[in-house]
Amino acid sequence: MSAPATLAVLAALTGQHAAARFVGGCVRDAVLGRAVKDIDIATPHAPPTVIQLLEAAGIKAIPTGIDHGTITAVADGRPFEVTTLRRDVETMGRKARVEFTDDWVADANRRDFTLNAIYCDGDGTLYDPTDGIPDLRAGKVRFVGEPSRRIEEDYLRVLRFFRIYAHYGKPPADVGALQACRMHAKGMAILSVERVAHELLRLLAAPDPATVLSLMQEYAVLAEVLSEASDFERLRALTRVDTDAPDPIRRLSAVLGPDVAKPEQVAFRLKLSNRDRVRLVAAATAAIPPSPDAATVRRALYRDGSEAFLDQIYLRWAEAGGRIGDPAFRGLLETARGWRKPTFPLGGEDVLALGIERGPRVGDLLEAVRRWWMEGGFVASRSECLAKLRTLAGA
Structure with a gap:
């Protein structure tokens, strides 16, 4: 958050009796000492003023979501989402109709969770109107205000609660939030498949997704978004060996279990890319043993490619109770990562x-x-x- 490009965007929007502040995930991660990825900025400036101020500072401005107050600033090739402070005028369970405001508290009160309603000035001063910092540090994922009301504004917040809890929460989860999620789980039926799939895959990238999926099952949420998920132990075994860079598609394959029909069904329903569909199907249908010989490795790599082969090896190794430090496992990983598919010389x-x-x-x-x-x-x-x-x- 202290990179020159980041500060340049913030500086362009600061002044004229109005401040711009970081908000959301970047503040959340900075407070916890985690690596900051995407940068979101909130400002009381109306979208046309945001565009004017950015362009005056030589920063490219793209009206990506101008009707909802969002402008994308591009500085040094990096995108920054700049959103005008808002309050909801009408909510429909999916997307809200908003009006712009200069009231920071009103903007905070329309956000989903207290840990997402923390703002930060360019000098590092935190502004926390909903007491999100204590919640964040305690691992407590708590809705802003009354949970049912927040969920009724956008039913995706049911799934977002579990996704945020998977990445930032500590047990026990907030009982009031869980009960509200159970009550409104069926409301997710009105959501676009793409939004649901995006949240599910982000949840699967968490350190311990199996525990959170089990919690979703307990509160009748999982059946509404991923009823095919059943093999939580297989997923737990995979997370023990797949630690380098958690792969959501590989983890999805694990939790679906060995049923060869499920991957195609899930990929179709969630509208996954063809590449991800092929990976899911290959992982379920391959017959790679945990300790394959060289010929088996070559055939699998040539037939399925290195990505699908890695999926198969991780899954088979996890099922066999392997550990990440096992030399045989490491050898297979290195072989796959160094693989370059040869060209068959005939036609x-x-x-x-x-x-x-x-x-x-x-x-x-x-x-x-x-x-x-x-x-x-x-x-x-x-x-x-x-x-x-x-x-x-x-x-």
Whole structure:
């Protein structure tokens, strides 16, 4: 938060009897001594004034969400979200109709949790109108005001409560919040799938997602967003070995269990990318043992790619009770991370050149040579592959 580009944006918006302050996740992480990622800034300036002030300071301004008061400032190639102070005029369970204000307390009172309603000046002075700092330091995730009212404004806050708790909370969770989440869980049905999926994946990236998913199940929330989740122990086992960079898709695969039908269903319902869908399916259908031999490793890497292979190895190793320091496991990880997919030197035209007519036999012969090439460690040259092809074709 002290980077030159960050301070330049803040300085551009400060003055004319109005202050700009950091707010939300960046303040939350700074107070806890965690690495700060995205920077959000709140200001009493109306959006047109924000654009004018930024451009006057030579900072690019993009009206990304101007109707809701949000302008994206771009300084040194880095985006900063600048949002005008707001109060809700009308809420519909998804998105609110807002009006702009210069009242910091009114802005704080419309936010979801007290730990998200902490503001910070450029000099490091904290402004905490909802007593979020004590909650943050105690690991208490508490709604601003009455939990049911906050949730009815946007039902995504049910899922956000558990996601924030997964990353910042300490047990026991706030009982009033949990009861409100149970009461309004079915309200999430009106939300867009994309918003739900985004929150779920962020929750799965938490240090101990299995415990929070279990809590969601206890309070009848999980069934509304991820009813297929069932294998919490498998997820716990994965988190013990997958510590380098927690991967939400890999963890989603773990909690779905070994049922090969679930990944396709979940990927379709959550509108995951094709890449993520392929990963989920591959992780569920692969038959990689915990300690595969070199040939099995090569085949899996070539067939599925290094990312899907890593998913399979992490999951199989977790299921076998492996530990992150095991040399065999580390060796497999290094092999996968250093993998560069080789190019098979033949194509269909090489089969046709032998006088073989177009048809299924062309693909069968080509695949037979490919398997031979793979089993040999991908080292056979084009001429050697052609010789093998001629032998198989009887040419």
